[in-house]
Amino acid sequence: MKRRTFVIEAGKAVPVVIGALYVIGCGDSSTAPSAYAEVSSTSTTVNGHNHTANISASDQQKPADTTYPSSSSLNHTHMVTLTPSQLSSLGLGGSVTVTTTVSTVTGNHSHDFTFTGKKG
Numbered sequence: 001m002k003r004r005t006f007v008i009e010a011g012k013a014v015p016v017v018i019g020a021l022y023v024i025g026c027g028d029s030s031t032a033p034s035a036y037a038e039v040s041s042t043s044t045t046v047n048g049h050n051h052t053a054n055i056s057a058s059d060q061q062k063p064a065d066t067t068y069p070s071s072s073s074l075n076h077t078h079m080v081t082l083t084p085s086q087l088s089s090l091g092l093g094g095s096v097t098v099t100t101t102v103s104t105v106t107g108n109h110s111h112d113f114t115f116t117g118k119k120g
Contacts, residue, residue, distance in 0.1 A: 036060045036091045037118040043100065043111035049073045051100075053080045053113055060091035060117070070113075076105035080113055090117035 036057040043051045051070035059066055063084050070078040078100035086096040095116040102110045 035119060039090055039115045039117055041113045041115045043070065043078075043113050046109045046111055047074075047106050049106070051078060051111055051113075053115075055082065055087070055090060055115060060087045062087055070100060070111070074106045076103045078103055078111055082115075090115055093117045093119050 038057050039055040039060075041053055043053070051073050053068050053070045055068065065081055065083055066087060067079050067081045070080060080098055080100050082090075082096065082098060086098070089096055093116075095114060097112055097114045100111045100113065102108060
C-alpha cells in the first residue's frame with residue numbers, strides 16, 4: 001500500500017473512532033441526569049396566610065410514609081405526609097394533593113398542598 005493511500009484510509013477512520021468514544025462516554029451512568037427532580041408547592045391560603053413545602057428528588061423512591069415540615073408563617077408550621085404511592089406518582093410526573101396536620105396556633109385549621117412531579 002502506498003503511503004498516500006494509507007494516510008487517506010487512516011483519515012477516514014478518525015470520525016469512526018471519535019464517534020465510538022462519544023458513545024462510550026454517554027453510557028457513563030455517574031453523569032446521567034436523575035429521573036427524579038425536587039418538587040415544591042405553595043399551600044392554599046387559610047386565615048390569611050399560606051406555607052410552602054419541598055419534596056426532595058431522592059424521597060420519591062421511599063417505600064414508607066414520609067413527613068415534611070412546611071415553612072413557618074404566623075409563628076407556626078404544619079406537617080405534610082405523603083404515602084409511598086404518592087411519592088412514586090410524583091416521580092412519574094403525576095400530581096397529588098395532600099392536607100396538612102391541623103394547627104391550633106392561628107385557629108383550628110389545615111392547608112392543602114398540590115404537588116406536581118417533574119421528570120429530571
